[in-house]
Amino acid sequence: MEPIRTIHVGLGAWGSNWATSVLAGHPEVDVLAYVDRDSATVARMQQRLGLPPERFFPSLEAAMAAVDAEAVIVALPIALHAPIAWQALEAGKHVVVEKPFTENLQEARDLVALAEARGLVLAVSQNYRFYPAPQMAAQLTRGAYLGRLASVNVDFRRNAFAERSSNLKIPHPLLRDMAIHHYDLMRLVIGEDPVEVSARTWNPPGSPYEMHPAGAMVFSFPSGVHVSYRGSWVDFGPQTPWGGDWKMDFEKGSITWTSRGDQPWPMKRDTVQIRRPNATMEEVALPEMRFHDRAGTLAAFAQAIRTGTEPLHFPSGRNNVMTLAIAEAALQSSLNGGAPVRLDSL
Ligand SMILES: NC(=O)c1ccc[n+]([C@@H]2O[C@H](COP(=O)([O-])OP(=O)(O)OC[C@H]3O[C@@H](n4cnc5c(N)ncnc54)[C@H](O)[C@@H]3O)[C@@H](O)[C@H]2O)c1
Numbered sequence: 001m002e003p004i005r006t007i008h009v010g011l012g013a014w015g016s017n018w019a020t021s022v023l024a025g026h027p028e029v030d031v032l033a034y035v036d037r038d039s040a041t042v043a044r045m046q047q048r049l050g051l052p053p054e055r056f057f058p059s060l061e062a063a064m065a066a067v068d069a070e071a072v073i074v075a076l077p078i079a080l081h082a083p084i085a086w087q088a089l090e091a092g093k094h095v096v097v098e099k100p101f102t103e104n105l106q107e108a109r110d111l112v113a114l115a116e117a118r119g120l121v122l123a124v125s126q127n128y129r130f131y132p133a134p135q136m137a138a139q140l141t142r143g144a145y146l147g148r149l150a151s152v153n154v155d156f157r158r159n160a161f162a163e164r165s166s167n168l169k170i171p172h173p174l175l176r177d178m179a180i181h182h183y184d185l186m187r188l189v190i191g192e193d194p195v196e197v198s199a200r201t202w203n204p205p206g207s208p209y210e211m212h213p214a215g216a217m218v219f220s221f222p223s224g225v226h227v228s229y230r231g232s233w234v235d236f237g238p239q240t241p242w243g244g245d246w247k248m249d250f251e252k253g254s255i256t257w258t259s260r261g262d263q264p265w266p267m268k269r270d271t272v273q274i275r276r277p278n279a280t281m282e283e284v285a286l287p288e289m290r291f292h293d294r295a296g297t298l299a300a301f302a303q304a305i306r307t308g309t310e311p312l313h314f315p316s317g318r319n320n321v322m323t324l325a326i327a328e329a330a331l332q333s334s335l336n337g338g339a340p341v342r343l344d345s346l
Pocket of ligand 1: 009010012013014015016035037041059060078125127
């Protein structure tokens, strides 16, 4: 497959990691130009990547005028996702944008409509989809391996002090910025979209965060499945991998899984275990994945562009509107003291 000719926009904390660890050497993508408006950041990245200054631009507009790209990767702060993705789509480029998709649902719906009107691929990099454990959990659930699913418990525990996290001032660090990965994984593994969410959040004493970094949520799904979720960025207990610890209870047993460990071996923490009454625990063998995390997003993006068909688990913009809606519903609920919010009200 011919590599996709791209422009990469955003060389900040995460965007630079895209450039050095994901894009460099990805066989299905060629980066023709890098964009960042900050000249010091650009100078640093020129050196790190060992590339000539002609490959760097201060704006997407300048880069699009200079190189013949087919696609744009948007790794910018959330407020810029919609305007920059819009500019790229209007110029006829396919787009992959970092999570969370946009600041609000209307922006996301408008981008999806624009991409579809122009026949362009629009994707959101929900990189946690591209790990073996959630994909295996989805397969076992959909195949009713242990019968019908009844309920799911998810725990996410990290510690911002230990992480030396730079997200202390970010709006809604748990409900919008982090748990959006877990909302998206719920949809993937359960194979349904929730109908209702209630959320309570808090800021623990001593927390360095401006907005609530911890909370508990309940999600109701149309088949009667309930998910209970506990998450915290200021937890001193045993830390979970980024994907969280999951327990899925079925008619005939349970599946526990976890996913996305720390660098440099993020896949080593992916495990799936099956427990049935009066039986020894079964460790499920997980398949090797050629591309994982953002490399998986890019491979799926390239396939959708080149074949015109979305591969399995493809995080299209259209699909991602529901993930964003869950974040919106959770925020509304937490602002109203945990009152349930129906997804069809948004
Ligand atoms: N999927 C994940 O696991 C994950 C992890 C971390 C961050 N992210 C996401 O990545 C995105 C980027 O995060 P970050 O930490 O790199 O942000 P950041 O604030 O560190 O960097 C933003 C960069 O964009 C540049 N910039 C700002 N406006 C610009 C413009 N108009 N044109 C060109 N460049 C411009 C800035 O100079 C800066 O270098 C966010 O959406 C964040 O949610 C995702």
